[in-house]
Amino acid sequence: MQRINLYPSPLTPLVNDGTGDITHGDYDVAIDNLEAGTYVFVADIQNSGTQTGINVMLFDSGWNPLFSSDKIGHVQTTFTFKKPDRVRIRAFQNGVTISNVIVERADTYALTSGGGASELLHRRHRAVLSLRVEADINSGYLYLGGFLGRLGAGRGTFQTVYFRKGA
Numbered sequence: 001m002q003r004i005n006l007y008p009s010p011l012t013p014l015v016n017d018g019t020g021d022i023t024h025g026d027y028d029v030a031i032d033n034l035e036a037g038t039y040v041f042v043a044d045i046q047n048s049g050t051q052t053g054i055n056v057m058l059f060d061s062g063w064n065p066l067f068s069s070d071k072i073g074h075v076q077t078t079f080t081f082k083k084p085d086r087v088r089i090r091a092f093q094n095g096v097t098i099s100n101v102i103v104e105r106a107d108t109y110a111l112t113s114g115g116g117a118s119e120l121l122h123r124r125h126r127a128v129l130s131l132r133v134e135a136d137i138n139s140g141y142l143y144l145g146g147f148l149g150r151l152g153a154g155r156g157t158f159q160t161v162y163f164r165k166g167a
Helices: 104-114
Strands: 026-032 036-049 057-059 065-069 073-081 085-091 097-105 127-136 142-152 155-164
Touching: 026 065, 026 104, 036 057, 057 073, 057 097, 065 073, 097 104
Parallel strands: none
Antiparallel strands: 026 085, 036 073, 036 097, 057 065, 057 085, 127 142, 142 155
């Protein structure tokens, strides 16, 4: 599955600089039309203000809190919708900057962020890895070759040869 960050502008930080009105959503970003399922929220939080307390909050369409954090730095959580809904991300207090935001389906996020060992390590489907390395220091020759695949299902072979420059 392909990873898709659902956050509308991942390169633009969400900043609460105190010049807007929090009751009118000036420090919110909403992501509409999320399908039922589990999602991952990941972000980096900075707070240049002197206040302590909640820095970031997530709400659903009924303004029910999904997540809140007073942490500075990297935060990560999951939330689940039983039916299609929206998520609203809020920089909760003056001086808070939320950057590097990722909102994506949990199943695609787990595939690329260490969400478990591969089938090869679990020995599922009788996976086989064979690797051969040969090297000759004097001539600068290096050979890498082998195969990776399942028994009875064909094998993907690879072979690479490196020569030292001028050899």
